[in-house]
Amino acid sequence: MNSRIVSLRLGEIIRFCNEKRINLSRRQCEQQSGEYPYYGPQGIIAHINTFACEGEYLLLAESRPRNSSAVQVFPVSGRFSANTHVHVLACIEEVEPRFLARRLDALPRAFRSLRPGDIENIEISLPPPEDQRQILAAVLDIERKIVLLKGQNRLLDGMAQSLFDRCFMFGGGKFRPLGDFVISRTAAPPDPGLYTGTAFHNLLLYPREDLSPLFTRTLIKNPDFLAHAKNCLEYRGGRRQLNAELLMTFELSGPVRGGASFPAGAYPEFNAFALGAEKKLAANNTELKLLADLGQSLFPL
Numbered sequence: 001m002n003s004r005i006v007s008l009r010l011g012e013i014i015r016f017c018n019e020k021r022i023n024l025s026r027r028q029c030e031q032q033s034g035e036y037p038y039y040g041p042q043g044i045i046a047h048i049n050t051f052a053c054e055g056e057y058l059l060l061a062e063s064r065p066r067n068s069s070a071v072q073v074f075p076v077s078g079r080f081s082a083n084t085h086v087h088v089l090a091c092i093e094e095v096e097p098r099f100l101a102r103r104l105d106a107l108p109r110a111f112r113s114l115r116p117g118d119i120e121n122i123e124i125s126l127p128p129p130e131d132q133r134q135i136l137a138a139v140l141d142i143e144r145k146i147v148l149l150k151g152q153n154r155l156l157d158g159m160a161q162s163l164f165d166r167c168f169m170f171g172g173g174k175f176r177p178l179g180d181f182v183i184s185r186t187a188a189p190p191d192p193g194l195y196t197g198t199a200f201h202n203l204l205l206y207p208r209e210d211l212s213p214l215f216t217r218t219l220i221k222n223p224d225f226l227a228h229a230k231n232c233l234e235y236r237g238g239r240r241q242l243n244a245e246l247l248m249t250f251e252l253s254g255p256v257r258g259g260a261s262f263p264a265g266a267y268p269e270f271n272a273f274a275l276g277a278e279k280k281l282a283a284n285n286t287e288l289k290l291l292a293d294l295g296q297s298l299f300p301l
Helices: 026-031 097-106 116-120 129-169 213-219 223-230 268-297
Strands: 006-009 014-016 033-040 043-048 053-061 073-082 086-091 123-126 174-177 182-185 198-200 203-207 233-236 239-242 251-254
Touching (some): 097 123, 097 129, 129 251, 182 213, 198 213, 203 213
Parallel strands (some): 033 073
Antiparallel strands (some): 006 123, 014 086, 053 073, 182 203, 198 203
8 A cells, every 4th residue: 555655745635715714703603503513723613504615624723722733633524614713625536535634633743834835835645545445444443442442441440439439438447547558659669569559649659468559540539539639739849749648647448457467358349350450451551552553553654
């Protein structure tokens, strides 16, 4: 496929249709409310009762969002309108607008000006139309898989949070300070052992004894813990930092201390779930990285 890729200027495959743009105030959009999307540089900003464009186009924002080198570019189709903060571009027949949008997203955004003349001079490489369609189909398959894996991760995170609340927040045992469950450090130790620290503000939190690393990753999402941590922030050296000693006064539910050390072996249900969840999350994240790299490889620079 690469041997069939051609390099050209963007001006050779698009034409500007900026004369179709219209400017409407928020009040005018409300007065003309309807079924047709009205686009701005970030996407749809309203639905109005008329349209200025019909067909397939690309919309390219006239300026970058603040603190970003990326410019919004997205394909649109059907009947719609756009304001004057986006360029309206039509592609020649040999170019799939959805493919070109993704191709532009893959480009380094080194160009500073987004005036029509400068946009036309952007150099880009494109494969033939049939290859564009095949790549788009492959990308859609990749994106569907990514959505599935991210959904599985959200489900596992939700299950971990529910189990965490049941075991450690409402367990019915004696409430113990966080220091019985977690070790805090301001820097990674030379040998962290079997556990992975969870970064939280200026601290690394390590679960004690046999608690899974999932414990600290779930802990820092707990609303009660976050509220407590907010009260532990102090200004030091012009920066807000956590007071580790104060943070460790947060209390969690724990069993009465027996002959065994605490909390080792005290939470078999949480640890059993965490063991499986950790493996699944790690596998999913590895696959997500591979899929992202594969998707990127389909749009070589």
